[in-house]
Amino acid sequence: MSGSSAGSTVPRRQLGRHLRELRTGAGYTIATAAELIQWSPSMLQRVEKGHVDKVRDVDVRELCRIYDAEPDLAEALIGLARQANTEEWWHSYGDLIPENFDVYVGLETVATSLTVYQSELVPGMLQTSDYARTLIRTGYPSGREAEVDRRVQLRIKRQAMLKRPVRPIRYDVVLHEAVLRRLIGSGDIMKAQLKALADASTRPNLNVRIMPFTAGYPTGEPIGSFTILEFGVDGKGNPVEPPVVYLEGFTGDLYADKPLTVRRYRDAYQAIQRAALGDQDSRKAFRDLAKEYV
Structure with missing residues (x-):
């Protein structure tokens, strides 16, 4: 995982936004969720704000497991994570991110x-x-x-x-x-x-x-x-x-x-x-x- 870069911020902002919504919907505080995934609270907060340019698939999948996310949503968020450092983000339908994820x-x-x-x-x-x-x-x-x-x-x-x-x-x-x-x-x-x-x-x-x-x-x-x-x-x-x-x-x-x-x-x-x-x-x-x- 690394700090933000010059690439498009759209995929990582959307990833962070959905992770934040999942966390609050599951009733977890930043501190509790960070402890469960063994991150610092500041790291989780940076991810949720879209300030981290690369988040590993395994980490997104684990957060989705903790938050009890639907499988389709988990796959969509992994797709966002994989595209979080592109220059101008071209979202091709059905490519990495499921087509029904708007x-x-x-x-x-x-x-x-x-x-x-x-x-x-x-x-x-x-x-x-x-x-x-x-x-x-x-x-x-x-x-x-x-x-x-x-x-x-x-x-x-x-x-x-x-x-x-x-x-x-x-x-x-x-x-x-x-x-x-x-x-x-x-x-x-x-x-x-x-x-x-x-x-x-x-x-x-x-x-x-x-x-x-x-x-x-x-x-x-x-x-x-x-x-x-x-x-x-x-x-x-x-x-x-x-x-x-x-x-x-x-x-x-x-x-x-x-x-x-x-x-x-x-x-x-x-x-x-x-x-x-x-x-x-x-x-x-x-x-x-x-x-x-x-």
């Missing part, structure tokens, strides 16, 4: 703000259940209806972060006009989805805007969808955790937390936002576009 949702759950540019689809955080169901059923054509229902409910459940009464997540999103004109399901589904976007944009913690086709390429070149996750600041104004850029792919996802990469995507978002319609014009456009679907 790394992104784990990050999203603890984020304080999300900055999103979406050029393809309405983001999951803003999808209606019918819009989500259409996508999920298309993506899992052989899936049983109960499994489709489960996936829809999980997606809708995530949206509670936008509506919680205490410290709701800050959500800034720009949708390319193509997202709104791409038919998902039926005209009725699109009409309801556009109305839902208009309604969502009235919430004080949400900023939902449209980048029209007429904006061209405000970044100077094509750019795909991305999300910047931020995790708040401490009493001194420093980030609690480094921000992360998330790029979703068909066979895997990229998590980037190098400062230069994050800065470039922030600059790109600012250019996109400047080219987008204003709040009120976007809201009106959502409602006008909804009328086009019959």
